[in-house]
Amino acid sequence: MKRLSTLFLALGFALTIQAQAYMDSDQPNASKMLPAPPDTKSLGFVNDLTLYRWGKSAREESVGKLAYSFIMWDFDGFLRSLGKGINKTINASNTPKLYALLEYADKYATKLITSTQGSIMRERPFKMFNESSYVRSMESRYADISCYPCEQALRGWLYSLLLAEVSPDNAESIYTRGLKYGPSMVIAGYNFESDVHAGHQLGSALLARMHCHSDFKELLDAAKQEMGTSRSRALTRASDEPYLSSGDLPNSDEYLPEPPQELSSQMSCDIVSYNEGKLLRQQDEGKQAVADVTYSADNFCAIFSKVLGHEISASKTPAIYELLLRVHPSGNAATQKAKSAFSRQRPYAYMNEATPYPDDEAELYNTGSYPSGHASGSWLMGLVLSEVTRSHQDEILARAYEYGQGRVITGYHWQSDVNYGRVVGSVVYATLHGETAFLEQMNKAIQEYDRIYGGASAIRAASVEPVAIDTPVYNLQGQRVDTPSRGIFIQNHKKVIR
Numbered sequence: 001m002k003r004l005s006t007l008f009l010a011l012g013f014a015l016t017i018q019a020q021a022y023m024d025s026d027q028p029n030a031s032k033m034l035p036a037p038p039d040t041k042s043l044g045f046v047n048d049l050t051l052y053r054w055g056k057s058a059r060e061e062s063v064g065k066l067a068y069s070f071i072m073w074d075f076d077g078f079l080r081s082l083g084k085g086i087n088k089t090i091n092a093s094n095t096p097k098l099y100a101l102l103e104y105a106d107k108y109a110t111k112l113i114t115s116t117q118g119s120i121m122r123e124r125p126f127k128m129f130n131e132s133s134y135v136r137s138m139e140s141r142y143a144d145i146s147c148y149p150c151e152q153a154l155r156g157w158l159y160s161l162l163l164a165e166v167s168p169d170n171a172e173s174i175y176t177r178g179l180k181y182g183p184s185m186v187i188a189g190y191n192f193e194s195d196v197h198a199g200h201q202l203g204s205a206l207l208a209r210m211h212c213h214s215d216f217k218e219l220l221d222a223a224k225q226e227m228g229t230s231r232s233r234a235l236t237r238a239s240d241e242p243y244l245s246s247g248d249l250p251n252s253d254e255y256l257p258e259p260p261q262e263l264s265s266q267m268s269c270d271i272v273s274y275n276e277g278k279l280l281r282q283q284d285e286g287k288q289a290v291a292d293v294t295y296s297a298d299n300f301c302a303i304f305s306k307v308l309g310h311e312i313s314a315s316k317t318p319a320i321y322e323l324l325l326r327v328h329p330s331g332n333a334a335t336q337k338a339k340s341a342f343s344r345q346r347p348y349a350y351m352n353e354a355t356p357y358p359d360d361e362a363e364l365y366n367t368g369s370y371p372s373g374h375a376s377g378s379w380l381m382g383l384v385l386s387e388v389t390r391s392h393q394d395e396i397l398a399r400a401y402e403y404g405q406g407r408v409i410t411g412y413h414w415q416s417d418v419n420y421g422r423v424v425g426s427v428v429y430a431t432l433h434g435e436t437a438f439l440e441q442m443n444k445a446i447q448e449y450d451r452i453y454g455g456a457s458a459i460r461a462a463s464v465e466p467v468a469i470d471t472p473v474y475n476l477q478g479q480r481v482d483t484p485s486r487g488i489f490i491q492n493h494k495k496v497i498r
Contacts, residue, residue: 153199331377339368375421
């Protein structure tokens with residue numbers, strides 16, 4: 001109750017927002033949208049083990065010293081760190097509206113982490129190998145808690161995406177900080193590398209869920225006003241042009257870590273993943289990867305139509321189609337600065353081997369591999385479409401994830417290219433929410449989907465506050481209840497906990 005009271009006192013302005021009950025039904029489901037953690041007999045686990053050993057060797061280096069502090073951070077510790085990215089102290093007294101926004105996200109993150117760790121148990125590295133972690137004082141606290149997903153990676157990335165929406169002029173600095181939390185947990189021996197990437201993906205999926213909440217949007221707008229950020233930028237562009245030009249996109253070469261270096265542990269893992277992908281080329285995954293190669297709005301519409309069971313096309317859903325048509329170029333465009341800066345050789349070129357899709361080999365042979373534009377674009381499109389439909393969100397993102405993995409299978413990208421391509425896609429998603437034209441078209445797309453396909457219920461928030469007794473009460477099936485007992489009901493278009 002103390003934190004909840006702080007939230008309302010800190011806001012200092014009239015809000016119709018009611019306290020949240022953080023429902024399991026309104027959380028991304030990791031078991032549906034992401035692959036299970038690698039089992040100990042898989043090549044994926046070989047990669048996790050390799051990077052765990054690398055992390056141990058890095059503990060006495062500068063990155064190790066930084067990692068030592070990260071594991072002990074609470075919510076306010078994250079805010080102290082991220083505040084340095086915008087040169088401002090973030091707390092309930094100094095930035096009350098921004099603090100309220102991030103606290104809202106923190107509540108959802110806590111629920112997501114708890115539910116995921118409760119359903120997917122994975123032993124912590126230090127415990128699995130019966131070795132000491134880098135922060136021994138914390139071992140008893142974490143020993144029996146699943147390491148999947150990486151909590152610090154999820155929280156750090158989610159808070160970073162939100163903070164960059166509020167303070168876009170500092171985006172690169174914010175994202176650079178946000179991407180350091182997860183790897184530090186690998187160094188400390190508390191998480192595997194695959195836990196970290198799951199944390200990043202779940203964090204961005206949670207952001208898309210929250211963008212469906214009207215009360216979240218009120219908090220976001222209030223935080224932008226407090227920070228001197230206009231609600232959105234009204235840019236004049238033709239109706240068929242991307243919402244974001246290359247100049248509007250955060251510089252991927254500034255916030256992404258460098259790709260794995262030759263002879264490094266990380267490069268060894270990429271080679272293992274490349275060879276694992278080759279084994280899948282004659283299987284269903286390989287055939288799907290080749291079918292997915294085309295990077296276009298029409299192909300994305302066809303792919304996600306199958307997931308939704310509804311047609312998404314220029315003729316059937318013109319508003320959604322226009323949204324996706326103007327969004328999809330930015331997924332690839334946002335990777336170009338990093339591709340140019342790092343000039344990483346593509347796997348098939350590095351290995352001097354053929355791909356199962358030879359048509360692109362000559363054209364892409366000398367182009368940068370890191371990060372993957374296809375993975376960035378598919379993850380971006382999945383996040384956007386999950387906000388439009390507010391249904392099948394886990395299935396949409398599962399398909400977006402699969403699309404990115406196809407680039408590893410076909411040999412056009414290393415696994416690390418794909419992992420950080422999804423990071424770039426989530427950055428573009430956050431950036432788009434500062435563009436007037438995008439927000440207006442998003443609303444049109446949501447209305448169109450609801451009109452044609454019946455959409456998802458707009459009831460997202462759940463109140464634990466008392467409501468006037470003469471206000472009609474309904475059960476979750478939409479039937480009026482004259483004498484409600486204890487449970488969850490709908491009142492004033494809110495879920496009410498009685």
